[in-house]
Amino acid sequence: MINKKFIIENLKTLFYALVIALILRSLLIQPFYIPSSSMEPTLFVGDRLFVTKYSYGYSKHSFPFSPPILQNRIFFSEPKRGDVVVFKTPADNRTDYIKRLIGLPGDEIQFIDSNLFINNSEIFKSIISKTDTIYCGKSTINVLTFEEKLPNGKLHRSVYLKDFPYQNSDPFVVPKDYYFFLGDNRDCSKDSRFLSSVGYVHKDNLVGKAQFIFFSSDKSIGSFFAFWKWHKSIRFNRFFKKII
Secondary structure (H helix, E strand, C coil): CCCHHHHHHHHHHHHHHHHHHHHHHHHHEEEEECCCCCCCCCCCCCEEEEEECCECEECHHHCCCCCCCCCCCECCCCCCCCCEEEEECCCCCCCEEEEEEEECCCCEEEEECCEEEECCEECEEEEEEEEEEEEECCEEEEEEEEEEECCCCCEEEEEEECCCCCCCCCCEECCCCEEEEECCECCCCCCCCCCCCCCCEEHHHEEEEEEEEEEEECCCCCCCCCHHHHHHHECHHHCCEECC
């Protein structure tokens, strides 16, 4: 005979666990999976990382399914140039993207001869490697790897195609309360340069700041269940790596 009290107590425990998990996910920290190569060499396909939801305050997009419970962002804290940020794309307010914050409200961003300019000043970049190969979708591309230094002193790596890199753009003037994002894989990233699909991102669309990788695996070598390939597929050297 089924003990009704036992079932009720277990349902209560499950309910409380779900509520706690929802609170943690919405207000504190949330895991994300990297499905594309647009942020190489910073983030690889198969990286799993933690994003802090409290870094920039809260909006409706802080919660699962973006319920309209907040009209504006609350407890807002200005993101810093160079942060790696998860945001909802303006095109559908549903899809999560992760890119690097390059332009703040009022900034003018432009590419001239493959060089990045912010407010008419060229961003200094130093060559690190001329022989790197990285992914662009399922293909591999030959790239030049640079270390870029943003106006606030933030250093990060970016890559450009060896042949026919992104050359020139019109100036992008970032509106008030909006931000401009780029992928570190500059020639294989759909980002704020594409105004019809991503474009400028409103502060209410910010989800959180990427902090560190907690797990990483290369699915091209084998699935997680292929334990005999773990020594090749799991990237142990990326565990608990801070995202910069």
